[in-house]
Amino acid sequence: MQQKTVKAVVAHGAHDVRLESHTLSWEADRVLVKVERGGICGSDIHYFQHGKAGMSVLKSPMVLGHEFVGIIKQAPENSGLRGGQRVAINPSQPCQQCDICRSGRQNLCRTMRFMGSAQFFPHVNGGFAQYVAVSPAQCVPYTQEAEPRVIAFAEPLAVCIHAVKQAGDLTGKRVLVSGAGPIGCLVIASALASGASEVVATDISPRCRALAVEMGATQAQDPRDEATTTDWTADGGQFDVCFEASGAPSAIAAMVAFTRPGGIIVQLGMGAAEVNFPIGPLLVKEVQLRGSFRFIGEFDTAVKWLETGKINPLPLLSAERDMADAVAALALAADKEKAAKVQLVF
Template sequence: MHQKTVNAVIVNAAHDVRCEPRDIEWSDDQVLVRVERGGICGSDIHYFQHGRAGMSVLKEPMVLGHEFVGVIEQAAANSSLKVGQRVAINPSQPCTQCALCQEGKQNLCRSMRFMGSAQFFPHVNGGFAQYVAVNPQQCVPYGEKADAKIIAFAEPLAVCIHAVRQAGALTGKRVLVTGAGPIGCLVIAAALASGATEVVATDISERCRALAEEMGASAAVDPRDEVKTSMWAENGGHFDVCFEASGAAMAVSSLVAFTRPGGIIVQLGMGAPEVNYPIGPLLVKEVQLRGSFRFTSEFTTAVRWLEQGKIDPLPLLSAEMDMHEATHALELASDKERAAKVQLIF
C-alpha cells in the first residue's frame, strides 16, 4: 500500500466545512489522480446546510464532491491508463455482482458506493481533495484540447443524458422541463441534442429562466403565470415528454395536466417527500411516469459530448474558487439567485 497526506474539503457537520489534511492510501491496482477541479452539486450543498442529503445522514467527517476531473499521477498496474493522462472520474462504484448490475442497471445497485455519499457507514469519501485514489474503471480519459472546466460537467450531464434516454426517442418531440437549475438546464441541452424540436422551461427564478434560454430553451416561463401555463393543459395536454427537475411538489403534480395523452413524464428532481398527485388524470390519459436516477454508460457519453462540443455548459459556470474558499463557495452555490454551478480549483 502507498500513503500520502493531502489537503481535502471535509464536511464535519452542518455549516462545518474545513479544508484540512488527511491521509489517503492506495494499492498498485488503483489509480492516484491529482485533482484539477470539481463542481459543487446539490447534495454537497445539503450536507453543508443540513448535515444530510435525503436519507443519507453524516455520522463522521467526510470528503465532499463527486463532480471532478484530474490528471493521473500514478497509473494502476495492468491497466491501459498512463501517467499524465487527463481523466474525468466516474464517482459510481457498483458491486458488479448483483442481479441489477448483471442486467446493466448498475445505477440501481443496492450496494452502490457513490463517492461523496454518507449513505453507508463508513462513508464513501469524495473527490474534493488535492489527490484521490480511484479504480481504473472509474477513469475516462479525454483529449488534451478539451477544457477541464467543461469536462467537469460530465457527471451532472450524465444524469441528464440518462433521463433523456429514460424518455425514449425525442426526435420531433415537444418537451417541458420544470426547474431550470444546473440539472434542468443540462436536460434542456441534452433534449435538444437528442432531436427535440421544442423545449420549454419553467422556474420561479428570473435568473434561472434566463439561463434556460441561454442553454437553448425556446421559452422560459414563470410557473405562477397561470395565463401561459393554462394553455398547456388545453386539448388534453401540449407536451409529448415532461422532465421534472425541481422536486417541488407543485411542479410534480402539475405535469399530468400538461402532458398529452400517451405522453411521458420523467421524474429526476428530488425534493418534496409527499405530493398530492392526480392519479385519475394520469390513468385515463395513459401517461407514463418514469423515474430517473444517476446513470450507467452515460458518463462516458457525457465526456464525449463535452469533448466534442456537442453541448456547451459554460453559461452555467458562475464562479471558480480555490479549495481553501470551500465554505464561501458552498454559500454562493446555495444561492440560486447568484449562482448556478460553482467549481473548486485544487
C-alpha cells in the same frame, strides 16, 4: 498499501466544513489522480447546510465532491492508463455482482458506493481533495485540447442524458422541462441534442429562466403565470414529454395536466418526500410516469459530448474558487439567485 497526506474539503456536520489534512491510502491496483477542479452539487450543499442529503446522514467526517476531473499521477500496469493523462472520474462504484448489476442497471445497485456520499457507513470519501485514489474503471480519459472546467460537467450531464434516454426517442417531440437549475438546463441541452423539436422551460427565478434560454430553450416561463399554464392544458395537454427537475410538490403534480394523452413524464427532481398527485388524470390519459436516477454508461457519453462541443455547459459556470475558499464557495453555490454551478480549483 501506499499513503499520502493531502488537503481536503471535509464535512463534519451542518455548517461545519473544513479544509484540513486527510490521509489518503491506496492499493497497487488503484489509480492516483491529482484533482484539478470539481463542481459543487446540490448534495454537497445539503451536507454543508444540514449535515445530510436526503436519507444520507453524516455519522463521521467525509470528503465532499463527486463532480471532478484530474491528471493521472500513477497507474497500475496493464490498466491502459498512463501518467499525465487528463481524466474525468466516474464517482459510481456499483458492486457488479448483484442481480441488478448483472442485468445492466448498475445505477440501481443496492450497495452502490458513490463518492462523496454518506448513504453507507463507513462513508465514501469524495473528490474535493488534492489527490484521490480510484479504480481504473472510474477513469475516463479525454483529449488534452478540452478544457477541464468543461469536462467537470460530465457527472451532472450524465444524469441528464440518462433522463433523456428514459423518455425514449425525442425526435420531433415537444418537451417541457420544469426547473431550470443546472440539471434542468443540462436536460434542455440534452433533449435538443437528442432531436427534440422544441423545449420549453419553467422556473420561478428570472435568472434561471434566462439561463434556460441561453442553454437552448425555445422559451422560459414562470410557472405561476396561470394564463400560460392554462394554455398548456388545452386538448388534454400540449407536451409529448415532460421532465420534472425541480422536485417541488406543486410542479410534480402539475406535470400530468401539461402532458398530452399517451405522453411521458420523467421525474428526476428530488426533494419532496410526499406529493398530492393527480393519479386519476394520469390513468385516464395513459400518461407514463418514469423515474430517472443517476446514470450508467451515459458518463462516457457525457465526456464525449463535452469534449466534442456537442453541448456547451459554460453558461452555467457562475464562479471558480480556490479550494481554500471552499466554505464561501459552498455558501455561494447555495444562493440560487447568484449562482448556478460553482467549481473549486485544487
